[in-house]
Amino acid sequence: MTAAILVLEDGRTFTGQAYGAEGETFGEAVFNTGMTGYQETLTDPSYHRQVVVMTAPHIGNTGVNDEDPESSRIWVAGYVVRDPARRVSSWRSQRSLDDELRAQGVVGISGIDTRALTRHLRERGAMRVGISSIETDAGALLERVRASGEMTGAELASEVSTGETYVVPAIGEKKFTVAALDLGIKTMTPHRMAERGIEVHVIPATATLEEIQAVSPDGLFFSNGPGDPAATTHQVEVLQGALGAGIPYFGICFGNQLFGRALGFGTYKLKYGHRGINQPVMDRTTGKTEVTAHNHGFAVDAPLEGSTTTPYGDATVSHVCLNDDVVEGLELRQDGKLTGFSVQYHPEAAAGPHDAAYLFDRFVQLMESRYAGGSSLTTGHSTTESEGV
Structure with a gap:
């Protein structure tokens, strides 16, 4: 050898x-x-x-x-x-x-x-x-x-993103249209949304707010991806515009970090990161602990207690890693109603545990609440046929 x-x-x-x-x-x-x-x-x-x-x-x-x-x-x-x-x-x-x-x-x-x-x-x-x-x-x-190059200061999402928009059709009856900004999206992520009746338009990382709005989305999704969130500015500005326009938002991993920066929080590099499929996280909105899949070397610097007033509403930390108290999720509310949320881990669970599959249901409930004139989003887990697949 x-x-x-x-x-x-x-x-x-x-x-x-x-x-x-x-x-x-x-x-x-x-x-x-x-x-x-x-x-x-x-x-x-x-x-x-x-x-x-x-x-x-x-x-x-x-x-x-x-x-x-x-x-x-x-x-x-x-x-x-x-x-x-x-x-x-x-x-x-x-x-x-x-x-x-x-x-x-x-x-x-x-x-x-x-x-x-x-x-x-x-x-x-x-x-x-x-x-x-x-x-x-x-x-x-x-x-x-x-x-060789360092990870700190590296903008990498544009290197892994799709070059052109493609559509993942809803499975069964179409309920919503979501624009998913591809910052390094995993195949299973739009599939998990499609299972819930969402038609997903996967859009290049360089897309403008106008290009996102052109698909008439009911919600906006920011995916996982590589690089330093502090070096990624265009997507933060796009997200701020979307939040200002009232588009419901869901982000995972890199999408959580960019959500934090859009809300005015900083980000920082972890000593060695979280990578694996066995990370314990508490969903503070339900009090339940989940075993989750992670892949991140940066984290959001946000206060664990209380809320922070932003131009787009009140932001709170919704999820925390039980190993080291790293911020694992954020919520944004206006007048007490949820308008956007994110998590630092990978709820699509490929490969990994399925404890966090309910987050896709929460996104559906958020869009239902926003567009059907319903009450504010409930925070409890819901059960669907696709959960645990």
Whole structure:
């Protein structure tokens, strides 16, 4: 097997074997704690320019298929595993993970102590990293790592967004039309809305408010995506215009961070982020705790208690991570009625738990309340046939 090295920007070095494509790659080193769902992780656009370390030791057991990808390609900048599967074992598999990484030119490394690497990142924080199977001099690779780009200050949504608008039709009877700004959207997200009778117009990240309004949306959705929210200004201005126009809003992940900035809050970079499918979050509007899927390295800086008056209404923190009190959701109300909300995690649950599927129902209720002249949105969970799918 071809030897490979991994060098962090602080000089920590690991040696192993090439996994996937041979070559050299650079990015931000982060770790994912999921025991499953590696195919969804690899194809999540939010991992653009990140080298993902899997904490689960055995990766690739179920191979790769054409049904589970969350986008049209693998987005991770590099992949780090301890013990890749030597043989695929799944009736759904169509090829091996190693072959897929190689076919898409994704450079990886295997056979290293991922537990030690993860502990290092937890103690020192996410940092730049390089993987190479063509360079044997760790010092030379370290120089190139330190010359590579940082995640802080990077505007990346435009690099992963769709180039043109496309429509995901409602499943069954159409109830609403939603404009979804693609900041790195996962395939399952518009599908979850379509299951609830929503026709989803997925729009490029560069769209103007006028282009969004041209589809006559009943609601506006901002997706997950990569990069530093502080470096993303156009979409914040668009969202402020939409809130001023009274369009109901729902955002997830990057959409939560941009919602926070639109409301006047700051954002900051977490030491090592939340990435995995086992993060405990409390929905403060119901008092229930959910096990949730995360992929974020930035967070909203908003007060956990009380409300904040904004030009668009009163904003409150609706969800909190029970591990570290990071803001995991926001609500916006005018005259006591909900007009917009967001969460920092991934309720589409691909891959991951389905505890948060009710949030799509909450979005439907928000639009029903806004356009049917009904009462203000109830905060309790509702049950649908699609919940838990």
